[in-house]
Amino acid sequence: MSAQSRKPTAVTPPAADLPPIERLRRVMAALRDPESGCPWDIEQTFETIAPYTIEEAYEVADAIAQGDMPHLEEELGDLLLQVIYYTQMGSEAGHFDFDSVAEGIAEKMIRRHPHVFGTDDVADSEAQTRNWEAQKAEERARKAAETGMRPSSLDGIPASFPALMRAVKLQKRAARVGFDWPAAEQVLDKLDEEIGEVRAEMRPNPSEQDMDRLEDELGDLLFVCVNLARKLGVDPESALRRCNRKFETRFRAVETMMQDEHGKSMEESDLDEMEALWQRAKQSEKS
Numbered sequence: 001m002s003a004q005s006r007k008p009t010a011v012t013p014p015a016a017d018l019p020p021i022e023r024l025r026r027v028m029a030a031l032r033d034p035e036s037g038c039p040w041d042i043e044q045t046f047e048t049i050a051p052y053t054i055e056e057a058y059e060v061a062d063a064i065a066q067g068d069m070p071h072l073e074e075e076l077g078d079l080l081l082q083v084i085y086y087t088q089m090g091s092e093a094g095h096f097d098f099d100s101v102a103e104g105i106a107e108k109m110i111r112r113h114p115h116v117f118g119t120d121d122v123a124d125s126e127a128q129t130r131n132w133e134a135q136k137a138e139e140r141a142r143k144a145a146e147t148g149m150r151p152s153s154l155d156g157i158p159a160s161f162p163a164l165m166r167a168v169k170l171q172k173r174a175a176r177v178g179f180d181w182p183a184a185e186q187v188l189d190k191l192d193e194e195i196g197e198v199r200a201e202m203r204p205n206p207s208e209q210d211m212d213r214l215e216d217e218l219g220d221l222l223f224v225c226v227n228l229a230r231k232l233g234v235d236p237e238s239a240l241r242r243c244n245r246k247f248e249t250r251f252r253a254v255e256t257m258m259q260d261e262h263g264k265s266m267e268e269s270d271l272d273e274m275e276a277l278w279q280r281a282k283q284s285e286k287s
Helices: 020-031 039-043 046-066 069-092 098-111 125-147 163-176 184-201 208-231 236-262 271-286
Strands: none
Touching: 020 039, 020 069, 046 069, 046 236, 069 098, 163 208, 163 236, 184 208, 208 236, 236 271
């Protein structure tokens, strides 16, 4: 039955005095009801919802970066809704439900924190991180044995991660087994080398083969930039988000000054004018 032909059916909202998580679960069940639910919600699958989950996670991170607690509260609700969505669909298909997911993660947290729920002793957070990674490595080895695959230190890093995030994960795993530069200065040397290789591949009127090599070298350059950030203790994703916000703030300031002071748009100006205003926007941030 199409959305146009569905006859609206009034559904009584779940009672407000229910525990909040139970009320939210019942809301989602009502939205997914084949007879009286929302046509859009009924049509969704794990695959179609996944992009929204990624988007919501980034919006949570953005609210945190902005220090906007009311907005963070709202975005956390949106992210929680994604979990409720998946568990409702999992329940409908007989795979899992909210309770089994919650029980699974509770058991995992207990298992991975024997210093809290057991008698193990952990000196500090660094030691706990090592223990955590060792336990995860054991779990990955068990999974590899179950599937008959040869275990690797890189197992379990999803290919669907954003490329920047996955680069960090790959490098951290490699570093744990000693495959890493000892110091950041050596990464800087490698960065100079990769810049030179990019320059060598830059050609006027490049062919498809030229572009393929250029993409490959640019990928190497970005990977080394991520490595440098990791060696310096900087999260490259956070650094790039911060740079994006800074660029947007300055660019909007240039647009405003161009219009207010020169009476024209960016398209009507030249690069020298824009650069002068850009430097003024940078300077105003320091005052």
